[in-house]
Amino acid sequence: MAQEDLYSSNMDQLVVFKLGSEEYALSILQVQEIKKMTDITRVPNTPSYITGVINLRGSVLPVIDLKNRLGLPAAEYDDDTRIIIVKTDDIVVGLIVDFVTEVMMIDKTQIDAAQTVVTGETGKYVSGIGKYNGRLIILLNLTAIVGVNI
Amino acid sequence: MEVSQYMEMFIEESQEHLQVLNKCLLDLENDPSNIHLLDEIFRSAHTIKGMSATMGFSSIAELTHEMENILDLLRNEKLKATSNIIDILFQCVDMLGQLIENTDSDGDNHSIILPLLNELKNIAVNNSPVQQSAEDDIPKSNNLVMINKIPFNEPEKNLVFSALNQGINVFYVQISLSEGCLLKAVRVYMVLKSLDDIGEVIKCIPTTEELEKENFGSSFEIVLITDSTADSIMREILSISEISNVDVQTISLNNLNTDSNDDNEHLSATPTNVSTTKINSLDNEKKHKGGQSVRVDIERLDALLNLVGELVINKTRLEQLGLTHRLNDLTETIEQMDRVTTDLQNVVMKVRMVPVGQVFNRFPRMVRDLSHELHKEINLIIEGEDTELDRTVIDEIGDPIVHLLRNSIDHGIEHAQERQAMGKNPTGHIYLIAKHEGNNVVIEVKDDGRGIIPSNIRKAAVDKELMTQQDVDKLDDNEAVRLIFLPGFSTANTVTDVSGRGVGMDAVKTKIESLGGTIDVDTTPGNGSKFIIRLPLTLAIIQALLIRIANEIYAIPLASIDSTINVNISDIKTIQGQEVILLRGQIIPIIRLNKVLGTEQQSVEQLNDIFIVIVHIGDQRAGIIVDTLIGQQEIVIKSLGKLLSGIKTIAGATILGNGQVALILDVSYLMQLKSEV
Numbered sequence: 067m068a069q070e071d072l073y074s075s076n077m078d079q080l081v082v083f084k085l086g087s088e089e090y091a092l093s094i095l096q097v098q099e100i101k102k103m104t105d106i107t108r109v110p111n112t113p114s115y116i117t118g119v120i121n122l123r124g125s126v127l128p129v130i131d132l133k134n135r136l137g138l139p140a141a142e143y144d145d146d147t148r149i150i151i152v153k154t155d156d157i158v159v160g161l162i163v164d165f166v167t168e169v170m171m172i173d174k175t176q177i178d179a180a181q182t183v184v185t186g187e188t189g190k191y192v193s194g195i196g197k198y199n200g201r202l203i204i205l206l207n208l209t210a211i212v213g214v215n216i
Numbered sequence: 217m218e219v220s221q222y223m224e225m226f227i228e229e230s231q232e233h234l235q236v237l238n239k240c241l242l243d244l245e246n247d248p249s250n251i252h253l254l255d256e257i258f259r260s261a262h263t264i265k266g267m268s269a270t271m272g273f274s275s276i277a278e279l280t281h282e283m284e285n286i287l288d289l290l291r292n293e294k295l296k297a298t299s300n301i302i303d304i305l306f307q308c309v310d311m312l313g314q315l316i317e318n319t320d321s322d323g324d325n326h327s328i329i330l331p332l333l334n335e336l337k338n339i340a341v342n343n344s345p346v347q348q349s350a351e352d353d354i355p356k357s358n359n360l361v362m363i364n365k366i367p368f369n370e371p372e373k374n375l376v377f378s379a380l381n382q383g384i385n386v387f388y389v390q391i392s393l394s395e396g397c398l399l400k401a402v403r404v405y406m407v408l409k410s411l412d413d414i415g416e417v418i419k420c421i422p423t424t425e426e427l428e429k430e431n432f433g434s435s436f437e438i439v440l441i442t443d444s445t446a447d448s449i450m451r452e453i454l455s456i457s458e459i460s461n462v463d464v465q466t467i468s469l470n471n472l473n474t475d476s477n478d479d480n481e482h483l484s485a486t487p488t489n490v491s492t493t494k495i496n497s498l499d500n501e502k503k504h505k506g507g508q509s510v511r512v513d514i515e516r517l518d519a520l521l522n523l524v525g526e527l528v529i530n531k532t533r534l535e536q537l538g539l540t541h542r543l544n545d546l547t548e549t550i551e552q553m554d555r556v557t558t559d560l561q562n563v564v565m566k567v568r569m570v571p572v573g574q575v576f577n578r579f580p581r582m583v584r585d586l587s588h589e590l591h592k593e594i595n596l597i598i599e600g601e602d603t604e605l606d607r608t609v610i611d612e613i614g615d616p617i618v619h620l621l622r623n624s625i626d627h628g629i630e631h632a633q634e635r636q637a638m639g640k641n642p643t644g645h646i647y648l649i650a651k652h653e654g655n656n657v658v659i660e661v662k663d664d665g666r667g668i669i670p671s672n673i674r675k676a677a678v679d680k681e682l683m684t685q686q687d688v689d690k691l692d693d694n695e696a697v698r699l700i701f702l703p704g705f706s707t708a709n710t711v712t713d714v715s716g717r718g719v720g721m722d723a724v725k726t727k728i729e730s731l732g733g734t735i736d737v738d739t740t741p742g743n744g745s746k747f748i749i750r751l752p753l754t755l756a757i758i759q760a761l762l763i764r765i766a767n768e769i770y771a772i773p774l775a776s777i778d779s780t781i782n783v784n785i786s787d788i789k790t791i792q793g794q795e796v797i798l799l800r801g802q803i804i805p806i807i808r809l810n811k812v813l814g815t816e817q818q819s820v821e822q823l824n825d826i827f828i829v830i831v832h833i834g835d836q837r838a839g840i841i842v843d844t845l846i847g848q849q850e851i852v853i854k855s856l857g858k859l860l861s862g863i864k865t866i867a868g869a870t871i872l873g874n875g876q877v878a879l880i881l882d883v884s885y886l887m888q889l890k891s892e893v
Contacts, residue, residue, distance in 0.1 A: 107877040108768060109856070110813035111863055119856065119869055119877045124526050126854045126869040126877055157858050212859065 083163040098151040129160035233260040248297035266445040282336040386467040392435040394460040415442025525852035532873035573601030593643040603650035616724040620661040628665030664744040670696040701725045736834040762846035766815035769878045776883040778830040
């Protein structure tokens with residue numbers, strides 16, 4: 067995964083967003099853009115976490131409901147709901163999140179490895195836990211989330 | 217000389233010429249005395265020689281050179297085109313193909329061409345010892361120039377000698393400017409500049425200073441030391457405007473000794489003739505290629521097509537706006553734009569079209585070789601090679617057709633004795649036919665061989681445990697024959713080198729389907745079989761019927777739609793649990809899309825009339841129950857991407873006028889499903 071350094075070797079820049087009450091983040095290098103909720107066309111015979119496909123300026127992109135993927139309780143989409151367009155291994159997908167909070171710089175020393183904290187089924191989707199001014203931010207493993215084996 | 221940038225062009229052009237060689241040699245085999253064919257072969261060989269020499273591939277040049285010697289003997293009727301000689305020429309063409317393909321990797325590998333060179337030389341020597349002196353090829357020897365006629369000074373002479381001793385070409389070039397040329401000095405400069413790029417100009421007559429002052433008539437002369445060939449020099453100079461004539465003559469060591477009695481007149485007369493004939497032959501080549509053309513990277517065409525696709529989507533969007541607002545001016549403009557985009561789309565599609573002949577051209581050779589190998593007499597008849605298909609399809613269609621042809625040759629066509637015993641023409645015929653059929657291109661591979669025997673197929677299917685005996689018995693003959701398309705099916709009793717390696721028709725079918733096409737088979741035992749491949753004309757923009765099922769919109773490609781009908785719910789009957797309807801005496805199975813697509817139960821069930829779209833793949837038909845028909849529309853096919861590529865019911869997606877994404881149903885997959893639903 068691309069974790070290139072932006073400004074200095076020990077800082078990471080993250081896009082932070084909310085799923086329910088928890089804060090999650092992706093490296094900004096994986097994020098292409100953030101879009102407001104739009105019409106999603108359901109695709110039959112797909113896993114439930116794939117909401118469907120959207121039209122992003124003429125190309126068709128699959129969209130993943132991140133809460134469903136992580137096994138979190140579903141909620142209605144509202145005005146704050148956003149689709150984060152991400153790219154990993156040449157696959158571009160949209161991730162539906164409740165609310166995009168901010169873009170932050172975080173010291174790498176403030177990121178703990180995931181295994182120490184998270185276990186269980188969804189553990190593989192987490193790459194680390196970041197601590198920032200008393201907030202806990204869950205860093206996601208995008209490759210595992212997108213998982214090309216459908 | 218920096219050659220890498222020309223490499224691609226060299227390879228492409230050489231391959232074109234190789235195809236010409238192959239084709240003409242095949243024709244020559246049937247018509248050994250046809251002088252025009254020989255001329256064409258000679259020209260192609262000569263062009264390859266020239267190009268490869270320019271690129272520095274001496275093995276290719278040498279081999280073509282020896283070929284030219286033989287061809288020249290044939291042309292002058294000093295040698296007869298026996299099958300032995302043609303075989304050797306074929307081998308040469310193959311070798312050239314190999315050499316051209318390997319130009320990148322192992323450079324110039326001289327040793328592999330030696331056996332062929334020797335054979336060619338043997339033929340030349342045995343058949344006409346007199347022609348030994350024709351070592352140098354003919355056009356060149358006509359072009360020899362008396363070096364003494366050119367007033368060289370000592371250092372220049374030394375330069376020429378040392379170049380010749382190193383095997384570098386020295387040319388004496390006479391250039392005439394058009395009458396009325398206004399900027400003579402400029403043209404001279406351009407000529408000198410372009411010659412400087414390909415070699416070294418060691419002498420100008422008159423001198424450069426005089427030339428720059430325009431102190432000359434309409435022609436001037438140059439001595440050039442270069443690696444290039446006379447042809448390429450001529451082409452280079454003729455590409456400059458206001459040049460009326462160019463005459464390139466080779467200076468070689470031989471002519472230093474020849475007597476100098478020939479006068480100047482003679483010198484300028486004969487070679488000029490040679491040069492004009494050369495120009496003619498260049499023209500002929502151009503004609504052969506069919507006018508002027510530009511080579512464009514296929515990716516650029518793809519990009520262009522994508523843009524046109526976007527335009528079509530936006531046009532549809534505008535059309536919807538026009539409908540809502542009903543402004544006269546707007547509607548008018550939209551109609552005009554519609555015409556323009558349709559034209560634009562047609563042009564772009566046409567640009568991407570390539571005649572299937574490009575693929576078909578290599579088959580006669582393959583069939584010839586295979587039939588020789590298997591000792592069968594087979595005639596391949598190709599029709600409709602001008603039929604055009606999308607470039608992307610052309611690139612992929614070769615292998616499946618090779619497979620079908622091999623099958624026909626190996627399994628289909630019987631040996632001559634067998635055929636005679638059955639009262640057939642001892643020579644087997646294989647037809648390869650391409651033609652248009654609606655929005656499809658149909659390619660047929662037809663043979664008059666033994667055909668496919670359904671009972672054999674049934675037995676094989678059971679033996680290979682692909683199906684049970686009961687299942688097999690249920691199938692009618694047509695369905696049984698189609699079992700050959702099952703994975704793991706190969707009827708060959710013995711595995712031969714030719715076919716029957718287990719790749720089978722299954723691979724062919726998969727390939728064709730991945731191109732959006734279908735394949736079907738029609739066979740009569742004893743009379744041969746016919747494989748029919750249907751391919752979509754284009755892969756990018758199609759006509760489709762939009763339908764609605766439980767608030768979702770789907771597109772069905774118009775090409776696979778037969779008709780739409782309106783039936784009463786009571787018209788749907790069941791046969792062994794399979795819902796069917798009776799349409800014009802035909803029983804048509806029904807597919808319920810809500811089950812396949814997992815949508816909610818259709819509410820229209822209660823209503824008395826329901827819409828059914830009758831679709832077909834080949835001869836098979838099925839009815840799809842839909843909620844509403846929305847209408848026919850031009851759609852741009854978009855891929856669903858890697859993540860969703862595994863979904864079989866959906867062939868792709870498209871963007872509707874309102875920006876919404878609609879999915880395109882994969883009809884051929886739905887047809888396979890029908891028995892399970």
